[in-house]
Amino acid sequence: MEPDQLHFHGPPELAASLVELLERSFAARIEERHHARVRCLDTFEWLLYHAGCTLQQEDRTFRLYLPQSGGAALAAVVGPRHRPRFWWEFPEGPFRGALAPLIGLRALIPIMDLVAESTTWQIVNKDDKTLVRLRLTLVQTGEGEEARQGVLAAIMPLRGYDKAADRLLKAVETVAGLRPAASRFDALRAITGTAPSTYSAKPAPPLVPDLPAVEAIKIILRQLLAVMRANVPGIVGDIDTEFLHDFRVAVRRTRAALGQMKGVFTPTVTEHFRQEFARLGQLTNRMRDLDVYLLAENTFRSQLPETLRPGLDPLFQRLARQRRAELRRLRAAFAGPDFDRLSDEWKAFLTAPLPAGDAGAPNQRQPIQPLAARFIRRRFKAIIVTGGKITPRSPAADMHRLRIQCKKLRYLLEFFTVLFPPTEMKQLIKHLKQLQDNLGEFNDLSVQQEYLHQHLDGLKPTAPDAVLQAAALGGLLTGMAARRREVHDQFAAVFADFSGVETTALFYTLFDHPGEVSP
């Protein structure tokens, strides 16, 4: 087992001092020199870094360092002109297998580009056995004004030779200006001045129970606005589909916060911004639909026998074409003044001091916790009523309505999590999620069926591969119809679980308010 390496960094001049130190006080010689252009990659929110991993690319080789792997990496080598950005674009193997769950649908983006010139020194005994190594790496990044340089020193001990490692460590520590770092990656960050991303799609708002409602809601809404803004460059740059997804969730949550928290803002303000954000949401609907279909391509294909799969090609070619057009439209929309204007107006409203009096907003100075409890309770009761009426013969529209109600409840629970006992909140969200998964799958299948039907209707029977296409679509539709029935049949049990004593009791203990009459 290789013991942990110790890392240091400092200004480039220190390389010479370190070499002098080695030559003066140790039996040391150069074992290896290495020159490389190194690119460090991560996702937008630094998922790899936050999971304790690093991903480096040197030429065509990608290396993924997992936590506690003692310096060993999983590697993948890609073709000469191949620039993989998503996990599924790497060759199959352990590297890809480890990367997939770490980054999901996210793209890899370069976070540091550097030139690294390293010299590995070995310190030996009189048998010429290596006792410890010191790797010095001169790192250079950026150009011109932006250029930065530094030296990285890594002590690489060998098992059973602790004394030699200690002696080297003591010597290295005497070099003034050299600073320790927790990892090689952190040392590189220090040299290049790169800070990890702090982005979170669902930041936890810092709320306290007796904060006036209007203050609390404004904190939540400001965070959501920050999420929207953070995602625009990624949407416009078409980096990956998660930017648009996070953006849309933030828009929906904003609308839910506005619509749910009755009496916190005046009706005019609420109405105005609800409409604005509804429009903003609609702007991205089509793009999201196309993303969802395109992401499902492999699943769709795998549901068909091999021979029918080519029948889906025209459909996916068309979807890809439509997506390109939609992207142009979306880029133009974000380049225009509308989003910035709304975003500025919204920000101004959210940061403005409270006007005196509370005309039209009776709840604005209520403490947030009991108010939140009231809203959550109301939402929950509505869901119990709506869901209780659904039977296996109910139309899809009823399921749809319940799905929207559940989403709203979910947002409320998430906004106000910090105000209630954490374990119980987690449990409630888990139960709700099970119900949402059922409703969500039912809805996806309904929408997809409708889309495929439309596509099927639009097929020209004279097209050369019309029969193959129709067979493929027919195959998919048959599978979907069966699955949709299954999901619908499962609903009763899932809902019974959600509306059962356990969840209901939890809701009433957490959110009930003595002395209040239920509506």
Next chain:
Amino acid sequence: MIVIALYNIKGGVGKTAAAVNLAFEAARDGKKTLLVDLDPQGSASYYFRVRPAKKLKGKQLVSADDKLEAAIRGTDYPHLDLLPATFSFRKLDQLLDGAKHSKTRLGHTLAAFGGDYHYVILDCPPNITLASENVFNAADWIVVPTIPTTLSLRTWEQLNRFFADKRLPEGKLRPFLSMAETRKRMHREVLDELPETEPRLLPTVIPYLADIEQMGEYRAPVAAARPHSRGGRAYRQLWRDIEAVMAEG
């Protein structure tokens, strides 16, 4: 943890040369590997320039002990560690004789600290008697270097008979032909015949080569000192054979 023993009761057949080079190949693929030098002569340790562990007593090898773990040394090569020989291993037989569960002791000891490693490779001394049963129990695979001579084949047959008598699993045994010299008639005959009659024989033959003979001078695995040599390639090939055997189970 997969334990592979290089074993032959006969001396000078290429056990240590194989143990050193196979351990190097195993580690080269990124698998954590520990080479255990059971021979008090310490040749394997010598090839890696590691001094014998002075304070390590043979007793510690049979009574799982932290001190044993502390004696492990990192070699100059990534992922490859070595448990060096100790002069008191000479008393291994007597020690094992006195220990409880004496036939499974070594296995327990290795399991106690070898869990960190993907492979544990044992370089066995020649002429071990009681200790050999410990090796046979501890090892998942017993690789037997065999010089292609009639005398060596008799030793191989004796080993099989011993396994049968003691009801040990003969399926663990995997011979390979070692130090083969095609200019010798007897070697040629065995090289031709043994593959026909012995299904467990590993297909790669390690020839008698100057590159291997000189290991004692350059003190490193062949492939590390002479990356493109025939000897290096031969051991790489032999390791692939062993991997194939392990993959079959």
